[in-house]
Amino acid sequence: MARRPAGEYHEPTATRIGYGNCLSRLGEYPRIFVLNADLAAPCGTTAFIEKYPERAINVHERRSINVGVQECNMMAMAAGIASCGKIAVANSFGIFSTGRAWEIVRQDISYTRLNVKIIGSHTGIALGEYGVSHQSIEDVGLMRCLPHIVVVEPSDAVQADRLFEKVLLYEGPVYFRIGRNPTPLLYTNDNEFGIKPVLDFEIGKGILLREGEDWTIIASGPVLCEALKVAKMARESIQVIDMPTIEPVDEEIIVRAARKTKRIATVQDHYRNGGLNDAVLQAIAKHRLSVEFHSIALTDFAESGSPKDLYEKYGLSAHRIMEQLGLN
Missing domain, CATH: 3.40.50.920 (Rossmann fold)
Structure with a gap:
C-alpha cells in the first residue's frame, strides 16, 4: 500500500471524519472496497465513494456499493468480497453493524477470519439526541466476545486517521469504533491538554x-x-x-x-x-x-x-x- 501523509487538523473534529480522511487518502490502493448501508455521509465515506463510485465508467474504479438499509446482507457481501482477496470496509452505525448484523459477523467474518473492517459510527451516549434506539453502548462487548476480531476505538481525529492506516495493513477482521461529534484534538501541537504529539500508533499498544x-x-x-x-x-x-x-x-x-x-x-x-x-x-x-x-x-x-x-x-x-x- 502506497503511504501518503495524514491530513492536518486544526480544530475539534469527529473521529469519523479522521477515519474518512484516511480512507480517502489511501483509496487508490486497489484492494480496498467500501460498502455502505445508506449512511455514507454520516460514516465519513463520501470522499471515497465520489472517487470510486459503484457506477464508474472504468470498471476497475467501481470499488464502492450502497447496499441500502440491510446490514446483515452487507456483512455477508463484505465477507464474500474479502474471500476474493479484497479489503472489505463495511460501514454503518455501531448499533446496526454489531447488533443487527451480529450473527452474520460471527458466522461469515469471525469464524472465517476474513479481512473485513467493520466500522461502527455514532457510538456511545455521546450520540445524544438520537436516543436509546441508536446509542450503541454494548458494541465493544459484542465484538470482543468473538474470536479473532481486533477492536479499536480512536480518541481523536488524528489518531483515527493514522490508526486506520494500520487497520488496513492488518490482515484479519477489525471492529473500528468511531464517534459522531467533533472532539478536541489531542495529538496536535498546542493541544489544550499539553500532550506531546504522537505521530505513529500501533494496534495493541496503549x-x-x-x-x-x-x-x-x-x-x-x-x-x-x-x-x-x-x-x-x-x-x-x-x-x-x-x-x-x-x-x-x-x-x-x-x-x-x-x-x-x-x-x-x-x-x-x-x-x-x-x-x-x-x-x-x-x-x-x-x-x-x-x-x-x-x-x-x-x-x-x-x-x-x-x-x-x-x-x-x-x-x-x-x-x-x-x-x-x-x-x-
Whole structure:
C-alpha cells in the first residue's frame, strides 16, 4: 500500500471524519472496497465513494456499493468480497453493524477470519439526541466476545486517521469504533491538554499521556478528554493512559501502571460489561496484580439529550468522574 501523509487538523473534529480522511487518502490502493448501508455521509465515506463510485465508467474504479438499509446482507457481501482477496470496509452505525448484523459477523467474518473492517459510527451516549434506539453502548462487548476480531476505538481525529492506516495493513477482521461529534484534538501541537504529539500508533499498544503517582485512569475513545480534564483539575497526581486497542489490550502498560500507582480506573462511553472495563480487569487478574480498581461506565440504557447533559447525568463528565473516585 502506497503511504501518503495524514491530513492536518486544526480544530475539534469527529473521529469519523479522521477515519474518512484516511480512507480517502489511501483509496487508490486497489484492494480496498467500501460498502455502505445508506449512511455514507454520516460514516465519513463520501470522499471515497465520489472517487470510486459503484457506477464508474472504468470498471476497475467501481470499488464502492450502497447496499441500502440491510446490514446483515452487507456483512455477508463484505465477507464474500474479502474471500476474493479484497479489503472489505463495511460501514454503518455501531448499533446496526454489531447488533443487527451480529450473527452474520460471527458466522461469515469471525469464524472465517476474513479481512473485513467493520466500522461502527455514532457510538456511545455521546450520540445524544438520537436516543436509546441508536446509542450503541454494548458494541465493544459484542465484538470482543468473538474470536479473532481486533477492536479499536480512536480518541481523536488524528489518531483515527493514522490508526486506520494500520487497520488496513492488518490482515484479519477489525471492529473500528468511531464517534459522531467533533472532539478536541489531542495529538496536535498546542493541544489544550499539553500532550506531546504522537505521530505513529500501533494496534495493541496503549499510550501514556500523562505521568502520575496516585491514580491511573485508562480510557478509550473521545471520552478520554474527560479523563484528561480530571488529571488537570484534581489535587491528586493522576496518570492517564489512552487505550485505543481494546482487543487485544496492552497488558504491559497496565502492569506497569498497576505497580506504580496501585489504583486504576477505566473510563469508557460503553456499558460496563464487555468493554474496556473487562479487558483491563482480565489483564489485572492474569498477572495477579494487587490494585484498587474502579469502573466508570454505563450501567443501564440512557435517554435522549445533549451529549454534555448525558455525560453529566450518567457519570462520564470530568466532574462526575472525580466524584465517583473521591478525588479533590
